[in-house]
Amino acid sequence: MEPTERLRYNALPVQRSMSAILRLRDKDYEVEAGMTVRDAMLRNGIQPESVIPTRDGELITDDEILHEGERIRLVAVISGG
């Protein structure tokens, strides 16, 4: 393979859309799959202490890795007034 061809080959769009959704109340946050739930929350300004993450209705710890295409529901825990 010629060097120029190799460069072109490496530049091909090999990455797919790797995302997951965090849902908090009525809002969806599209986040990168492959990172932890905690990191995804922090990147989106969601305080990890103020929510409980759930996957398919089951509670999970926030060190869980986000899978592509999945939807994590964050249960808000802060109440008051």
Add this chain to the structure above:
Amino acid sequence: MKCRKCSQKAVLNMRQHKLALCREHYLEWFPQQAQRFIEKYRMFGPQDRVLVAVSGGKDSLALWDVLSRLGYQAEGLYIGLGIDGGLQYSSTSHRMAAHFADSRGLPLHTVDVQGLEGATIPVAASLTHRGRSKPCSVCGLSKRHIMNKAALDGGFDVLATGHNLDDEAAVLFGNTLNWSVGYLARQGPVLEAGDGLVRKVKPFCRLYERETAAYTLLRGIEYIYDECPYATGATSIYHKELLNQMEAERPGAKLSFYLSFLRAKEAGFFAAAQDREAILLHACSSCGQPTSAPGQCAYCRTWSQVRERVDLALTPSQ
């Protein structure tokens, strides 16, 4: 992450305790903690009749569930506030509380504010200076009065509320920012009984809000998830968010703040303010409940004003 006790998959990681637990062990751990604090702060015993203030929210229903599981004589009190806010907030919360009680065969006492005083909380607030901008002040005042009266009239030994550590830390934070020494002197896991005042206790005062929420979810307790429509923008929520920012960086910050305060109080830092509070109480000329000034208490003054204005509005003009 694995459960510290059995190596099954953990459902909650409590960074402040360096403790992750699976569902089974969490549901064991949580009531054990509540029992520990009930005993540590000498809140009540198995012979005492406990009235639990239930709002239909996660904390109060979790508390009622825990006390029942621990074998205490716990009955519920629900106060209908007449708040709709487009969410049918009060009717939904009442349904949750009633469903919880019915499904467990537990007695629920209900007091409807409109039935008792002739107006809902939002209407009362709109008719008084105390609540013109927001009904929270009238609401808090009314709930405290009604809870105290219901507990005394019902012959209960103690009134238990579902205040958690986040609630306590947020109130403490607000009172510290303002140096409200009188309020600081009164804050604690137990508020002792006085003339006309029932004993008040907070068995969840050292449990994080995340922990009570996790317990409620894991126990499958249905609760009202929506926030009170008037709570939007509340200072207490703002303070909770600030404290949670600290907690994310320094696990245990909220607990340490609260426990340090309790130690300072125990050491007598607020003794002078506590004495002043006790000396200055008078009996309300209308209802007899204690009040800080001679004459009518704030509850009776507020609701007299509301009734007068409701009557005026109903009187046909000549």
